[in-house]
Amino acid sequence: MDAAEERRFRDFVSARSPALMRLAYLLTGGDQHAAEDLLQSALARTATRWRTVEEPEAYVRRAMYRQQVSWWRRRRETTFAEPPERGEDDATSGVELRIVMRRALSRLTSRQRSVLVLRYYEDLPEAEVAAILGCSVGTVRSTTHRSLARLRTLAPELREPHVIFGEAKA
Amino acid sequence: MTIDEIVRQTLREWSGDARVPADLADRALGRRRRAVKRAFAVVAGATAGVVAVFVVPGMRERVAQPIETLEHDRTVTVQTDPGSGREVLADPDGGPPEKLVAAYDRAVYAYHIRKEKQVAEGAKVVQWTWFVYDTEAGTYKKAPWAMLDVAPGGETVAVLEELPARRVGVVATRGGPVRWIDLERPAAWVSWSPDGRRLLVTNYDWNPLLFVTIPPEGGTTTAQSIRTGFTVVDVEGGRAAFHEVGWTGRSLDRGKSFRWSADGTMVWEWRLDYSDGKVFYDLEGNVLPIPEKERNGSFQEAGLSPSGRWLADDPAALAVTDTETGRTVPLPRAVAGHRIMQLLAWADDDHLIAWACELKGSDCAGGGFRNRLVVISRDGMSLTPLTGFRADSRKPGSWEPLVGHRRPS
Structure with missing residues (x-):
């Protein structure tokens, strides 16, 4: 990488790191340090191919998806069985629900959370998620479904979400 | 919410x-x-x-041992009459096929090739080019329609000329005059009822196959894709009744169109945000309780077998569940040099049409997206290739089969 290429790389990182960091943060379940590691690793991989990468942002995003996939394949994942802590007041506010949701999302397995991030944050079609994860569209559907079911278990407040959010917004 | x-x-x-x-x-x-x-x-x-x-x-790493079967090497018949018989008809070197592909009670009467076309900066439209089996020519011939479904028996096609379309047409598979039926709302998806007498049309205000990339976050999403409901068309009487069942989600695929229940008395859609994964409606668009047998958690396209006894299942790996006993039997990981990847349709109560990759050691040769259509026995122990391999099913230019019924139910 010569000086001009390095400058372009630094400009790219400077301009796009907020959006890329948001994605890394979600993929790692809200772990700031793990997110920094994930993005740094993907950027390092991008830097090695900087001359040939045509769409750097798409490349970095894909590198993060793939890295997350390879991480969850290499390690045995742990799920948390205990229900989330409940406040004493049953009239859950919007703020409390958001906290409960974040806690529930962070307790999903890496694979479950990544599928939800790819489907609902990145808005990727099922076929593209299947291609990234190296599985069938049917598996993407079943993982999405089971991840949402798991969220309902971890956050019982979600069972009647329309009521809760209606009150929160009023 | x-x-x-x-x-x-x-x-x-x-x-x-x-x-x-x-x-x-x-x-x-x-x-x-x-x-x-x-x-x-x-x-x-x-x-x-x-x-x-x-x-x-x-x-x-332990290498999976393929199970060889007699069916793998058997000679397959080639015939051109799609309406009769239950023979296995294959074109194992054809990808996409040129000769009719059929097994037991199902046949591939049509397929489409997917292409992407850039229509503006950051916007692309997915186009499907259709090929329909022509009984007289004995091969699949290119059709000019944007969307279609072949009726049970393979002799009649329902067509949409553009997406979305203001009318639905009915035409013989060998061509001829099109009979048009006007729709109250524009539509982008059509499906024949199991008895071949009615059409289920899914209505959209916009082309659901138009995708845009939205900066600055990136990612792909459909543009203004708004499903409005469904229309049931009585083909003989030419009557069409629209029922409003809205959906305004962004990422859209086949799953957001409506499907017939096996007996043709209800319609349903995939809803991953619902605990059962599916929502059923009567033909007026009223939500119904999910039938007990459909409360199964499987996401395999094949679903329940024609009798309703067997379920194409995917609890962890691919499997078949006996809904009478509740017993789930996983399919073998390797059979006749293939790995079964996806269960697409029941060919009858004893056989499934599936996508399978070719095994090289314990991996798919050329990756998991190089796959072919096969027919397997219910226990997965025998396998017959139906088509040649798709080089990479993710990429534009790949083909997708439309698996129809060989006769009306």
């Missing part, structure tokens, strides 16, 4: 908590330099690694 909307909103808000380190570029470049040094170290130690593979054979 549904759970998927809550998840979407939570993810967007939560992502805002991320803090951006000031020295990311430095760290990435620094890490890269260290990685180059590490690479040299790995090359230097490579010899020791090779020795270790032989010294510790137990660490090597």
